[in-house]
Amino acid sequence: MSIYSNILAVADVNRDEQVALARAAKLAAHSRSRSQLTFFLSIYDFSYDMTSMLSSEERDAMRQGVISQREQWMRTIAQPYLSDDFDLHIKVVWHNRPYEAIIHEVFEGHHDIVIKGTRKHDLLESVLFTPTDWHLLRKCPTPVALVKNAHWPQGANIIASVHVGSELETHQDLNDRMVEQAMSMSERLNATPYLVNAYPATPANIAIELPEFDPSAYSDAIRGHHLTSMKALRQKHGIAEEHTLVEQGLPEEVIPKAASSLNAGICVIGTTGRTGLSAVFLGNTAEQVIDKIGCDILALKPEGFVSPLAPN
Known part of the structure; x- marks a missing residue:
């Protein structure tokens, strides 16, 4: 958790409670080094750009007036979170695509x-994401934390949704990063880290097409491979066996269920950042x-x- 020293918290003009600012302030306050926290808002009103009777200078002045009003509102909102432990800055920009403004x-x-x-x-009991959320998950170069509650749930744990069955170096590196993130946050939040992995069930069509095929032996082999891989990962990072979970099923079913049963406050998850047609037609397991998950998300x-x- 201490690796985050320059935090961007996105304001929500539609909510009185600024959950992102509250969580960001907690993160900044628990950093080992002095952190910078920027409370950020992107605003846009089409009508200010369509007032043809005004000159460009007059339109700019009107937009700046709106920005100044929002800055004042944000200063008021941020007042309870001011701390000697970190520096807090306010920034408002005029942009018609919030996700682009955030990434810029x-x-x-x-x-x-x-x-x-x-x-x-x-x-x-599931999360509803806005288009801005999805764009950030796919296109933002930094980790993205999506939070629902301003306060850390009492007694909550942290889970990392790892993909131990893959031999791809990209997946293995991402597993290590997720585990390290889960362990770091657990240390700062006095929580317990858990590693959760889902492995696929035996395809039904194989048993039908190949009469000599033994689905039970195949399933045991797959589970054994995932258990062995999970053991290697947990031992690499010094995590106890009882803090790992390997379950058969689809990740979108196993992970949310595990998050609920383990009282997870945050689920650390890896996302490939798929964009374009592949994102539309193929989707993304993450x-x-x-x-479907009911807790906060940290996407890497x-x-x-x-x-x-x-x-460029």
Whole structure:
């Protein structure tokens, strides 16, 4: 948790409680080095750009007036979070695409994490993400934390959704990063880290097409491989066996269930940042998990990920 020293907290003009600011302030206060916290807002009103009777200078003045009003509102909101432990800055920009404004600020301000509030659907106990959330998960170069509650749940733990069955170096490196993040946050928040992995069930069509195929032996082999891989990962990072969980099933079913049973306050998850047609038609396993999980999310990209919005 101490690795985050330049934090970007995104304001939400539609909520009285600024959950991102509250969580960001807690993160900044627990850093080993002095942190910088930027409370950020992107605003836009189409009508200010369509007032043809005004000159460009007059329109700029009107926009600046709106920005100044929002800055004053944010200073008032941020007052309870001021601390001698970190420096807090206010920044408001005029931009018609909030996710682009946030990512541009990440590059410009050299921030190392984005924290943003998200919504919870009370009926289904799941998270409802906005288009801005999805764009950040796919395109933001830094870790993205999506939070629902201003205060850390009492007695909550932290889980890392690892993919131990893969032999791809990208997945293995991402597993290490997720475990390290979970352990670091657990230390700062006095929580227990858990590693959770889902492995696939035996495809039904194989047993039908190959009569000599033994589905039970195949399932045992797959489970054995995942258990062995999980053991190697937990031993590498010094995590006890009882703090690991390997379950058969789809990740979007196993991970949310585990988060609930383990009283997770945060789930650390890896996302490939898929964009374009592949994102539309193929989706993203991480995003399917995120869509169903009931706790906060910390999404990490693979090492070397390049944002499509990176400056040239």
